[in-house]
Amino acid sequence: MIERLEHTKYAVSCCDGASGLLQLPDRSIKLLYGSPPYPNAERDYGVWKSGEYIEKISPFVDAAAKKLRDDGFLVINVKATREKATTHTSTKRSLVVEKLAIMLEEYWGFHCVDIEIWVKENPVPTGLRVACQDAYEQNLWFSVAPKWKINLDDIRRPYVSHSVKTYGEYEYKPRSNGLSYVRKNKRIQPNPLGALPINIISGGVSSRILGHQATQPLYLPEKYIKATTGPGDLVVDPWMGSGTTGIAALALDRRFIGFDRVESYVQDAEERFKETLKGGK
Ligand SMILES: C[S@@+](CC[C@H](N)C(=O)[O-])C[C@H]1O[C@@H](n2cnc3c(N)ncnc32)[C@H](O)[C@@H]1O
Structure with missing residues (x-):
């Protein structure tokens, strides 16, 4: 797959993202940025229950640990949710995101750069009456190396x-x-x-209507791509969805590889990448 990048700056494949990652050369990825299905979130691409979340995400992180460069980074955007977000009776907020963050360091051996907060200025109302509305997500930002360099000037x-x-x-x-x-x-x-940049990102949820239920705003992947990669570096998203990470990476002159299990998302994302390379977004 990586050979395709000789001719074009991106490659995509419709497959399980963890298996896709394993096809790439060891130590080839500078940044793995992605947003997996959120715990308990019922979407048309399926649901990863909080009780099975670590089991579901483990093959991706195992593969990332092999495929990231020694100076590479892993950023996972995720939101903690409840079993039933709209109920009036108490439902606990899942702590599986925090558990994942701890495991990234203690089990997989990554080093925490930070857990950044994305504050959503226009959160989608959840109807929740037993706690405050969900208005933030977490970006778990980890480094392969215990000492790292980031391009602070590029994200001022x-x-x-x-x-x-x-x-x-x-x-x-x-x-x-x-x-x-x-x-x-x-x-x-x-x-x-x-x-100096701060570890909070504020902004609206994506206004781009792209036939995908979880399209991110471009400014999220852009921050981490600018901070951790340079032109020509390889950025990979194993949960590509509508292709936001790829659009941001290509617009910044990075190379990109993306995987998703849903064929129509992959086809649509590829069209967007062609447009991006022609100069649109
Ligand atoms: C939260 S969405 C990602 C949205 C994306 N960041 C965007 O801006 O459009 C999660 C994506 O993971 C995909 N997915 C779920 N399980 C997968 C798997 N095993 N391998 C690859 N992709 C998977 C879903 O089809 C969905 O598109």
């Missing part, structure tokens, strides 16, 4: 206006306990490339 964000004002007017002084990030009186100059 605009300064908020009151920070710029404070930097302009305020002289930072070291605290008497020494626990301060300035050692001597100092004014801070804003970085011309923008403020």
